[in-house]
Amino acid sequence: MNAPVDERLAALRGSAKRLDYNARSLAALQNNPRCTLRALLDASGSDKAAIAAHAGHPSPFGQSVFALARGNAFETMVKDNGCAELVRVLRETLQLTLPEVGYEDLNNVGGDGRAAVRHDRTAQVLLQAARGDGDGTLFDHPMLRLRVGGHEAFLEPDLVAFRIDGRFHIVEIKSFPILDGQADPTQVRAATTQACAYIIALRDLLARAGIDGQAVSDTVVLVAPKDFTNRPTAAFVDARKQVAALSRQLSRIERIGDLVDLVPEGLTFDLDLDEEQRPRRPAGELTASLDRVLVTYRPDCLNHCEMAFYCRSRARAEASLDVLGPVVREQFGGIDTTTMVMGLAHGELQPSEAQSEMADALRHAARLRAELEGLGGAA
Amino acid sequence: MSILSALAHVQAMESMRAVPLTEYRHRRLSGRPLVIVPLAMAGEAGAPLAAMVGSSRRTGTLLVVPQPRNRDQRFAFAAGLGRIVVDYIDSFRHNRRGEDERSLYTDAPQVLVPNPGGVKALADLGRMCRFRSTSGPHAVPDVVPEFGMWLTFLVDRAEQAGTSLLLPVTRMLAEHWATGQSTLEDQNLASLMAWISPPAGLSVEQAMAEAENPDVCPPAGPTTSPEFDNRDLAPAIRRFDTARALGDPRALATAESDLRELIAGQIQPTWRMVWEAISLLRSVREAPQTARRFERDCAAFTRYSDDRDAGGLPQRKRDTAISAARRLSRLERALADFESETAFDDRFVRADRRSAGEAFAGTVVETESGRTVTTAKNRRVPRPRVTVRTEDPVRLVADTRLISPSMPAGHKAVIVSVLPDGDATLVVVEVTGGMGRSVAPKPGTVPELGQSIDYLPDPGWRPEPRFPASDHTPWTHSAGPDGPDIESAVPEDAAAEEWGNDD
């Protein structure tokens, strides 16, 4: 990445502290890869939640203490006694023949919890294992590193297991249940997408030491509570497609320069925080800056992106069909706004050649609806 | 979705109010539904936190699990809720019509929950309860497995299109009204109601904003808002735990009533809103064929009820390959039937199909009403032909069988040809049924010149697909050791009985 691009990104973020990518924000890339605003906010390391709040649209995400506590308690239980429960599950449920287990705690290095230190130690033991010396097979919270858009992002998987099938496997420990052999597909997908970032980062680590990426499996081991109990069970999840998709997103980030070039000179998302972390920048000015960047809002953003309420209100103000979601949108081909739809439906707008077929259908539909409403049949 | 329904959503967005999508309500609404508003604890798989239940707005019972992680409290809750639900269901198991074996109950229960998440919460609860043992070290009250089995029955039935034994009210509302928001937001009861019937004195915009503010409109569940969890619920549960640990009955009683009050504050707004939604839905006329679908509900209810009386086993955890295939085929047929029945009954739904070219309406411009043909059995039968001119974008082809809501019952026809005529289309239709037994059709059974007429495809009678009996399944398709029938007879192992974290 060239310096000017980096400088422009720094200017977008302004005086705020840089937030690095993490597994969650990398995973979120997949949800709306075409969105310019999101790409710029993430690449510049801006604090989306703070920006959304100051723009008058606080992010819809909070996390319940109950969910956190449950997640932590479950992970602790699985890893207790050198991962005794985990080993049992790997052997019994996944029927893996594990050699004797060597558990390696990488949560800190002799009490030092700094990311860089932990990363060095992680690199050391994982490379040893890969080269066949060292007896580690389960690595608890290794610290991986990935360069994203020219910046280091530290990534911390729950666990990496070695020598399942002679390869490294990412183990994701989640507290949603596998109920009668099935888990909620959206939750599995979210877990797998996160794991993809770890797979890529681990391959990167090995590649730097000249070890082939094949040493890291595309299959993720999902460990989760069995039914409504506290006991874990496990399942293999094939992440091949998602790894490929995330790799594509990562290379797009490398081309962030193309997007930055389109940003008007002098634009910034800076909140100009005072000592107490209160924004000093007038909210109207911030919104005006946000408004100048392209977004591709869709209702699914409400599940994934901190900016969702802002983008939704903007889409509403523009009478954009994005508000209604892709199912409605796709009925209207290339049309963007409700104004346009109504104009074509009532024959007040002249359709372009490409729109003419759809405009016919639309006028027909509008006629039918007018007839029905005339009947006044419905309440 | 067709362009017509899509347009309805655009109209709603433009006019900032909900617009009707159908002429009728196609779901039966019981005169005495049982509303359940379930709440569950965040992060804990299906751990119930509370429920409000009752069959009228004024008689709601609030049940609370003060410590959702405690197994005994969970089962006390399941038993309490179970008794109410099972009593309600039993109250429909009295009047039967018809002769002995084939007699059916004349009415059936209807459980309504706020949203699809509510159905999931009941499914989880059903799964938790139905295998519980009523004897031994982890004994639960008799009603618990009974309740679990009934819930599972209701949830299974709810998968089938057009049924009405268990429904989320958001779905009933969204079937009838189009809003100017997305399907995702339509699953939020308060947001949906904001479009259809905003609270007095509020605009739709204001009501929508309030609907998403958990302090004004607590979420309709099953999970509570994180703000509420962190700010109110967690400390209240902690106070309850402390009081219990200290064995202080006064403090315990206070802590418990505080908790109830907190939860009541979260659940009551939803409770009221569900009943408001119900009265709104009552104001929509019920579609004619809803009664027929309800018959099928009564039949399913009767069958399951008899199975319970015969001491049937809990439903298995996973379908076998055969029962999965059978279920899938049943669901597909039910969906096709439901789509066709609603289109037959409802001009709005029909317009929807017309805009997609799957049905048409027009004027009869030519008739050949005396036409007859001679069958292979050498019988002369009437086969009148009529030409319908329509402006609909017809995509049906020759030989499509048709039915018509504009003609007397039993009318059947088939498309002979579809030809463009300027901006319109001419469809030649041959009438094949519903004309009586003689060579001359009964009066009024053949469309007349100048008559307006609607046609749509006949889903027709299809034979029940046949599936091999379970013991003939090739081994490649049989359920693993996970799913044999006997399994449902034995309660789960002790480890699985530990349903909770504490104690």
Ligand code: SF4
């Ligand atoms: S919410 Fe807005 S910024 Fe976030 S991904 Fe969606 S459109 Fe982009």
